[in-house]
Amino acid sequence: MKNKLSKWSQNQAFWPIVIFLLIILINSIMTGGDFLKITMVDGHFYGRIIDIFRNGGKLMILAAGMTMVLATGGTDISVGSVMAISGAIACSIIEGNLLPSLNGSVPAAIVLAICAGIICGLWNGFLVSKIQIQPIVATMILLVAGRGIAQLITNGKIITINSDAYYFINGGYILGLPFPLYIVIFLVGTLLLFVHRTAFGLFLESIGCNPKASKFAGIKVSGYLLAIYTISGAFAAVAGLIESAGIKGADCNNAGLNIEMDAILAVAIGGTNLMGGRFNILSSVVGALIVQSITTTVYALGVPAAYIRVLKALLIIVICLSQSDRFKQALAKAFASRKRREAAV
Amino acid sequence: MSNQEKLLTMTGISKSFGKAVKALDNVQFELNAGEIHALLGENGAGKSTLIKVLTGVEERDKGEITLDGKTIHPRSTDEAQKVGISTVYQEVNLCPNLSVAENIYIGRAPKTKFGGMDWKKMNADASKLLSGFGLNLNVQANLDNYSVAIQQMIAIARASDIKAKVLILDEPTSSLSQAEVNKLFEVMKKLKAEGMGIIFVTHFLDQVYEVTDRITVLRNGAYVGTYNTSDLPRMELVSKMIGKDYAALNKSVLDSKAEKKGSDKGEPFVKLDNVSHQGTINNIDMDIHKGEVLGLSGLLGSGRSETARVIFGLDSVSEGELKIKGEKVNFKHPIDAIRKDIAFCPEDRKTDGIIGDLSIRDNIVLALQTKKGLFKKISKKEAQILADKYIEQLEIKTPNADQLIKNLSGGNQQKVILARWLATNPELLMLDEPTRGIDVGTKAEIQKIVIDLASEGMAVLFISSELDEEIRCCQKIIVLRDMQQAGEVSDEEISQSAVMEIMAGGDNA
Ligand SMILES: Nc1ncnc2c1ncn2[C@@H]1O[C@H](COP(=O)(O)OP(=O)(O)OP(=O)(O)O)[C@@H](O)[C@H]1O
Numbered sequence: 096m097k098n099k100l101s102k103w104s105q106n107q108a109f110w111p112i113v114i115f116l117l118i119i120l121i122n123s124i125m126t127g128g129d130f131l132k133i134t135m136v137d138g139h140f141y142g143r144i145i146d147i148f149r150n151g152g153k154l155m156i157l158a159a160g161m162t163m164v165l166a167t168g169g170t171d172i173s174v175g176s177v178m179a180i181s182g183a184i185a186c187s188i189i190e191g192n193l194l195p196s197l198n199g200s201v202p203a204a205i206v207l208a209i210c211a212g213i214i215c216g217l218w219n220g221f222l223v224s225k226i227q228i229q230p231i232v233a234t235m236i237l238l239v240a241g242r243g244i245a246q247l248i249t250n251g252k253i254i255t256i257n258s259d260a261y262y263f264i265n266g267g268y269i270l271g272l273p274f275p276l277y278i279v280i281f282l283v284g285t286l287l288l289f290v291h292r293t294a295f296g297l298f299l300e301s302i303g304c305n306p307k308a309s310k311f312a313g314i315k316v317s318g319y320l321l322a323i324y325t326i327s328g329a330f331a332a333v334a335g336l337i338e339s340a341g342i343k344g345a346d347c348n349n350a351g352l353n354i355e356m357d358a359i360l361a362v363a364i365g366g367t368n369l370m371g372g373r374f375n376i377l378s379s380v381v382g383a384l385i386v387q388s389i390t391t392t393v394y395a396l397g398v399p400a401a402y403i404r405v406l407k408a409l410l411i412i413v414i415c416l417s418q419s420d421r422f423k424q425a426l427a428k429a430f431a432s433r434k435r436r437e438a439a440v
Numbered sequence: 441m442s443n444q445e446k447l448l449t450m451t452g453i454s455k456s457f458g459k460a461v462k463a464l465d466n467v468q469f470e471l472n473a474g475e476i477h478a479l480l481g482e483n484g485a486g487k488s489t490l491i492k493v494l495t496g497v498e499e500r501d502k503g504e505i506t507l508d509g510k511t512i513h514p515r516s517t518d519e520a521q522k523v524g525i526s527t528v529y530q531e532v533n534l535c536p537n538l539s540v541a542e543n544i545y546i547g548r549a550p551k552t553k554f555g556g557m558d559w560k561k562m563n564a565d566a567s568k569l570l571s572g573f574g575l576n577l578n579v580q581a582n583l584d585n586y587s588v589a590i591q592q593m594i595a596i597a598r599a600s601d602i603k604a605k606v607l608i609l610d611e612p613t614s615s616l617s618q619a620e621v622n623k624l625f626e627v628m629k630k631l632k633a634e635g636m637g638i639i640f641v642t643h644f645l646d647q648v649y650e651v652t653d654r655i656t657v658l659r660n661g662a663y664v665g666t667y668n669t670s671d672l673p674r675m676e677l678v679s680k681m682i683g684k685d686y687a688a689l690n691k692s693v694l695d696s697k698a699e700k701k702g703s704d705k706g707e708p709f710v711k712l713d714n715v716s717h718q719g720t721i722n723n724i725d726m727d728i729h730k731g732e733v734l735g736l737s738g739l740l741g742s743g744r745s746e747t748a749r750v751i752f753g754l755d756s757v758s759e760g761e762l763k764i765k766g767e768k769v770n771f772k773h774p775i776d777a778i779r780k781d782i783a784f785c786p787e788d789r790k791t792d793g794i795i796g797d798l799s800i801r802d803n804i805v806l807a808l809q810t811k812k813g814l815f816k817k818i819s820k821k822e823a824q825i826l827a828d829k830y831i832e833q834l835e836i837k838t839p840n841a842d843q844l845i846k847n848l849s850g851g852n853q854q855k856v857i858l859a860r861w862l863a864t865n866p867e868l869l870m871l872d873e874p875t876r877g878i879d880v881g882t883k884a885e886i887q888k889i890v891i892d893l894a895s896e897g898m899a900v901l902f903i904s905s906e907l908d909e910e911i912r913c914c915q916k917i918i919v920l921r922d923m924q925q926a927g928e929v930s931d932e933e934i935s936q937s938a939v940m941e942i943m944a945g946g947d948n949a
């Protein structure tokens with residue numbers, strides 16, 4: 096039993112999970128238990144916890160894709176803009192402005208929106224792997240241009256649509272649980288299976304640590320990079336669908352704004368090294384829950400929204416400290432000398 | 441020896457990494473002014489760790505260090521430099537994207553009257569300093585334009601230029617040519633005459649006897665003893681270092697060679713038919729048969745490694761034909777060669793070999809995994825069995841296969857990369873400087889493994905700058921010069937002088 100626990104605590108996801116539970120605990124105490132309350136209305140569960148999982152869906156998906164990009168030593172700051180493109184395409188098709196021959200078919204809209212995400216990802220991957228542009232610069236192109244493209248698609252308007260089928264993506268329930276949760280489980284689950292059942296994880300870590308030596312060992316580095324950015328693009332498109340279904344329309348200026356930073360933050364909280372190498376997808380997903388729960392906490396406690404940023408900044412400081420060898424050494428030293436002093440007494 | 445000339449003393453030095461690795465255990469060391477002192481021991485004996493402890497890269501657990509009679513405790517390379525200790529580490533740690541001159545003067549650049557950087561003076565000084573080492577380089581070019589050997593020389597030039605009392609050189613000569621080594625020794629002797637104390641780590645015993653005054657031997661993290669070089673015969677030194685019978689080991693290599701059956705004279709495994717690659721090799725014509733150890737010899741840049749690169753699909757065949765088992769191939773990527781049972785252990789371990797942040801186990805299975813493909817994952821259990829097998833067979837010094845490869849000593853990293861390629865069970869094994877940085881005992885073991893593998897039917901392409909090593913292992917040696925084949929010797933004709941003659945261009949080809 097004790098052995099199992101200590102083995103668990105070695106897992107990268109251990110501390111993020113502990114922190115997440117702690118945040119929930121603090122909230123429950125501050126709200127006198129209200130936070131934990133889950134009510135059932137019309138066979139659907141409601142409550143703060145459920146909110147965290149539902150609203151955190153987008154971020155969990157983005158964080159999963161971002162983890163792999165960061166593992167290869169790259170980064171993808173275009174995900175927010177890709178979300179805007181995906182939402183714009185889906186809503187324009189459903190509204191009938193784009194490709195009217197599809198008669199506003201929701202399934203076609205979803206498929207084409209995801210295809211757009213894949214194309215964006217291929218573009219990023221092409222720039223990074225074939226043209227060898229530094230990832231942050233390569234993906235900055237879409238970060239900047241993406242919202243423009245989305246506006247071209249919607250003719251610069253904010254679109255609102257009326258489609259219950261489309262709303263279901265964000266607001267639907269299956270077996271009492273919100274639909275976005277199922278999307279997360281499906282995407283992250285598939286990804287985890289792929290990473291663990293094949294050698295994909297090993298190859299990614301190898302590329303992230305030393306791309307040149309990886310090539311010598313027979314890994315087709317540029318092919319994998321292309322694949323990774325494509326997955327990230329596709330995932331961003333799905334997140335974009337969830338977001339636009341949530342606001343029941345497409346808002347090119349605000350959809351997914353600044354969310355790339357939250358996704359990177361989630362991965363960092365999960366303990367994956369942003370310089371590439373070792374990674375853990377599950378840990379990043381929990382990181383996304385932590386980021387989301389901070390936002391929910393602030394609302395639950397009735398604190399002004401401006402504090403969200405301050406809290407996030409504090410969180411980043413804590414992460415940096417916990418990853419700094421110097422800080423850990425200093426802490427260990429302080430601890431050791433106190434012990435010694437105690438022993439001397 | 442009188443007390444006055446004692447420059448540096450280290451006593452009772454201990455250092456552990458975690459619970460499992462005791463790298464140094466109560467080690468002592470002493471350096472006099474105007475002395476060149478060899479620090480010797482097997483791979484993983486603790487030489488580099490002792491140096492890192494001395495220069496503050498690693499924090500010691502216990503022990504005392506005094507310099508000029510004063511206790512010192514540097515916390516970083518920078519602090520060590522300030523008290524007068526200048527170091528060239530085993531792994532070159534210069535900045536690849538700064539210029540050569542910037543690398544030499546980083547942190548101590550000459551200033552103009554107005555306090556700005558004096559680029560002119562810096563570049564001129566750098567050129568002058570390097571020409572003292574026989575190097576005429578464009579000092580304004582980025583460092584990564586130059587080979588590892590040149591980078592090593594630049595690091596040495598930088599360290600020797602800092603006005604220090606103690607100069608530390610950790611395996612500086614492992615990638616240098618004989619001419620460069622000679623230059624280095626000249627400089628070391630000059631610095632010694634000026635009263636500097638020099639600590640010199642190497643696995644080349646010839647060099648130890650050529651330049652050093654005293655020798656300190658470490659074994660398994662423990663202090664064995666300090667001796668005057670002139671009083672310690674070579675065989676005795678070796679037995680102090682490796683603690684096993686070197687003579688027997690050495691004999692077993694020679695026996696293996698003598699017993700080795702002739703190679704398969706049928707169709708060659710690899711045939712290079714007038715192969716060229718723009719700018720690196722011209723019209724190379726050679727066969728490698730199964731069961732044969734073929735040596736490639738020649739000076740740096742003569743096209744040795746470049747030939748292997750073409751066979752491995754890293755460089756394309758621009759003219760001529762490459763045939764594997766009689767079938768013409770056109771490799772686009774190393775994986776194409778790996779699938780044809782070819783393995784290539786590259787020369788530059790740090791940049792082309794190790795995946796630093798991964799475990800020994802992952803590093804060993806990597807090439808086998810790419811050969812099997814993405815979907816046929818090698819289970820953790822199988823990987824563990826493989827890793828354990830090679831850790832034992834190659835005597836890789838580590839508590840377990842979970843250790844990160846970057847935490848191994850240099851020589852042990854080299855063994856892991858060798859294991860990576862042996863694990864793919866290749867038909868052709870290409871080894872580029874496989875024993876670089878490897879201690880004398882293990883060197884003999886690796887040579888024996890190579891010969892035995894060939895006896896069992898593997899084809900081996902053996903590239904080494906150490907001629908005597910090639911002569912010991914190979915049945916045929918092809919000598920390259922200026923990217924072309926200059927000649928070849930085989931069987932009884934193989935001798936140091938025969939190879940050297942072709943290398944130098946004694947028109948007998
Ligand atoms: N950071 C580290 N973490 C864990 N183990 C380490 C670390 N650094 C060194 N070691 C271990 O300490 C031992 C001594 O290593 P060291 O690099 O000093 O050997 P060395 O004598 O320089 O060998 P070589 O001739 O191969 O360079 C080795 O077993 C090595 O694996």
Ligand SMILES: [Mg+2]
Binds near residue numbers: 487488530610849850
């Ligand atoms: Mg060493």
